Amino acid sequence: MMDSSTKVLKRSQSLGVEKMHISSRLQKVKQNMKRLDVTKPNKEGLKSTESSDVLEELLQCGVCLDRLTEPKMLPCQHTFCLSCLQLHLKAEAGRAMNKRHTPPTAQEIESAAQQCVEIKCPTCQYSCSIDKGIGGLDVLPRNLYIDSLLNLLPKPGTKDISSKCMSTPASANYRISTEIRCAKCQTLCKFDETRCQHCVQVFCKVCWTEHMSELKKNLISLVNQLSQTQSKLENKLDDFDQKCSNAEMKIKTAVESKINEIRKEEQQALARCGKCKESENKVAQILKGKIEDVKNDIQKLDFDNIESDIQKVVTFVNFHRATSALIDKVDKWGELNVPLEQTLHMNSLNMESELSGNASSPVLDDDIFCSEYKTRNFTAKLIWNKFPRPAGVAIAPWASHILYIATTDNKSILIMDRIKFKVIGKLTSENMACPYGVACSKTRGEIYVTDKWNHCIHVFSSTGDYINVLSSKGTSEGKLLSPEGIAVCPNNDLVVCDTGNDRAVILNPDDGHEVLSLGKIDKRTGLQAPTGVAIYKNQIIVADSGNNRVKLFSLDGQKLSEFGNKSQFQSIDAIATDPDGFILVGDAGSGRLKIFSPDGLLIRSVGGSQGSDKFSCISGIAVTPDLDIVTTDSRSRKLQIF
Known part of the structure; x- marks a missing residue:
């Protein structure tokens, strides 16, 4: 229990150090964001390979790592292929059943998937409720934004290009048609450098400048969020310090209680040991008396004056048996059922003594040892x-x-x-x-x-x-x-x-x-x-x-x-x-x-x-x-x- 107290104190100290490191990093982020000027657009423009890479990454399924097919959106806003979600749900059902002694069959996994009521997002592990088991995945909403991009781009590996998109021969990537409407003013504009990688939208050059101003304003919002996060960390650290203090008090109280219990049981064990010692001493005195009696009887015996040899043999056998019995009893005297040092198990703070019940020595029983x-x-x-x-x-x-x-x-x-x-x-x-x-x-x-x-x-x-x-x-x-x-x-x-x-x-x-x-x-x-x-x-x-x-x-x-x-x-x-x-x-x-x-x-x-x-x-x-x-x-x- 003392080791647990030490661990709690060390954890509290380490959290204080982490707090100082996080505060320092927050200050550096604020300073860098104030010095940042993002109003100037990139003079070289956005390269077609970069834009196509962004689109391909956006349209990639997080399970199969291929382009999305039948995109279904979970409540956590992550999107995956319908078939990938079905396979993921079956895998979860199989892992749950695999805890048995025998591995499940494919039919058992299929049946279990039909009865599932929730699915965990493969990306964030958020538990999403579903109805009708695996069939409930079909009714999940489609990601309309992803659908529109999938319709806009050609399928991977297609050489012929539709009227909406064109290919770059030097690479396997694609880019959007050269004429497209501005996301803000809806005017037709050329696709040059005016595509934002953050919101994945295209702007005309006029709206692009305004959009950069908006991003700069958003940086101030990020600073405010970081300040709130820093304040939240301060509050959580204070709360954790209070919990650690309460834990220390409980540990001390519990240890004191256990110590009192051990002391009480120590007195009980010592009392049992004393009774056992007293009983064994009584038995030893009895054995001493019997030994003296047998010795005196043998010394007083006039063996030569016994009338017949048969009586001599019987007399010897009787004394031999009595001597052997006493030797055996003395050899085994003091052998308790359980060694005294085993009556206390201090490692588990639990007293146990096999010297329970009648404290008298088993030597006094009919079957003496x-x-x-x-x-x-x-x-x-x-x-x-x-x-x-x-x-x-x-x-x-x-x-x-x-x-x-x-x-x-x-x-x-x-x-x-x-x-x-x-x-x-x-x-x-x-x-x-x-x-x-x-x-x-x-x-x-x-x-x-x-x-x-x-x-x-x-x-x-x-x-x-x-x-x-x-x-x-x-x-x-x-x-x-x-x-x-x-x-x-x-x-x-x-x-x-x-x-x-x-x-x-x-x-x-x-x-x-x-x-x-x-x-x-x-x-x-x-x-x-x-x-x-x-x-x-x-x-x-x-x-x-x-x-x-x-x-x-x-x-x-x-x-x-x-x-x-x-x-x-x-x-x-x-x-x-x-x-x-x-x-x-x-x-x-x-x-x-x-x-x-x-x-x-x-x-x-x-x-x-x-x-x-x-x-x-x-x-x-x-x-x-x-x-x-x-x-x-x-x-x-x-x-x-x-």
């Missing part, structure tokens, strides 16, 4: 390329090796055996248009598929039979609009992301009747375009894509907590949980798979635009009981199992 995900090698054991644009994915609760994958291109659900790496069947219906989310109910033995384009839910049996369809398009209670994510509650109710209606609803699986809407307060849910949903025990986890948040609800629809922000998520498309309650989020905007602890602490971020584990647009996530992670990617049309 989340080692399963932190140390995991995310190399895909299966990659299926050229997949028919997959969306949601679900694992069959009655057979964990079976995957159900929604394919929007094929309008079906593919059934895949992940152990054999083979497609063994598919679910489909003639009423299915765009299958998106998939969920399974073990107790009911049913598979539920959201249809984004038909705004409903298709129900299949575990044997592949089509049962029925739930809900229909609408915005009222029990209706859906472009649903995406779906999950099954412990009581077999369905949780559906009603994306088009900005809500997540719980539906009865028998008739699709709406049970409740999550987080609804005064007819508003606080959700914006939710895309994914997952269930863990008695919690409903919703991907609030429009707000870049992950929100947790109870089974009765009350919001429990939330985490995430715009800098952490760009566009959440999929969400899932593992058997231990860890939350896996597919951020399509950044092309990353992000893994969070149950209380919202970031454990690991996988993927990006490069590398073997890269993602383009994660559209579906599922986690098997043995912690295999299945992801689908709609943009790169790929399925991966990690």
Whole structure:
């Protein structure tokens, strides 16, 4: 922001210098014009080549640079050939359409030109309104003055000359007949030196002198115009100085406001850091106590007096395991989810800390260092390329090796055996248009598929039979609009992301009747375009894509907590949980798979635009009981199992 202030001040100084230069040039122009005497006509007369060059330049089209044909005059007074204006309008329409991914065809350009309502002058870029598209150019007025000159002169390249004009053999130029009427007194006169290059008119010698006097008077008018222009520049410069002063005040105010915000967030970040430090110190004291206990137990042990060798081996194994666990915990102690120096992003004047939510150390959790995900090698054991644009994915609760994958291109659900790496069947219906989310109910033995384009839910049996369809398009209670994510509650109710209606609803699986809407307060849910949903025990986890948040609800629809922000998520498309309650989020905007602890602490971020584990647009996530992670990617049309 300080750079912007410096640029404004430099611009103000440069305008002052420009003002001095322009004022000096205006004074010089005035002095030269006063010394100028244009009352004396040119004794040598106007040469025929010069007059013909002037006429040819006047009759030249500014587009094709040839002599005008069918001259049409735009409201800005510039004249062009009718055919040139038509080609210019088509070119403008083509350039506007060329911003698409594919170049337009000639027919598309012709159609677009027929619908144009304005044309820009090729010379001054003035926008002129036209009616009936390209056909409206025909009704533009003809330039009668140009028409009269075109009728007076022969066509270029013609050797025979009409009675109105004659040719000069030494050149390809033409000149007007030797007898012509004076533009002022209308008397016949010889075409000598009495043609004015400014107004392109012919005068007799008497009127020529008067015309020169008029031009001299016009010079005084030009001086007055320059004086007015100089005064206008002074006023504009004063106004610009005032704007610069106002801009400086606004910049200073904005910077002060940002500094105060940063100081406030600095205190908050320091407080979080202090809590984290206190928590880690407590964990360190616990580890010290455990280390001392194990050491004392080993030192007090009388190994030789143990009765049997088997008991000796068991005793050694137990002490070895306890020692290894303590060594592992000490090695990983103090490793925060995000380095402390990354909690502040000063370059964007934006505070962000991944140490959000519960400030206690993750060391105190059951999975003490989340080692399963932190140390995991995310190399895909299966990659299926050229997949028919997959969306949601679900694992069959009655057979964990079976995957159900929604394919929007094929309008079906593919059934895949992940152990054999083979497609063994598919679910489909003639009423299915765009299958998106998939969920399974073990107790009911049913598979539920959201249809984004038909705004409903298709129900299949575990044997592949089509049962029925739930809900229909609408915005009222029990209706859906472009649903995406779906999950099954412990009581077999369905949780559906009603994306088009900005809500997540719980539906009865028998008739699709709406049970409740999550987080609804005064007819508003606080959700914006939710895309994914997952269930863990008695919690409903919703991907609030429009707000870049992950929100947790109870089974009765009350919001429990939330985490995430715009800098952490760009566009959440999929969400899932593992058997231990860890939350896996597919951020399509950044092309990353992000893994969070149950209380919202970031454990690991996988993927990006490069590398073997890269993602383009994660559209579906599922986690098997043995912690295999299945992801689908709609943009790169790929399925991966990690």
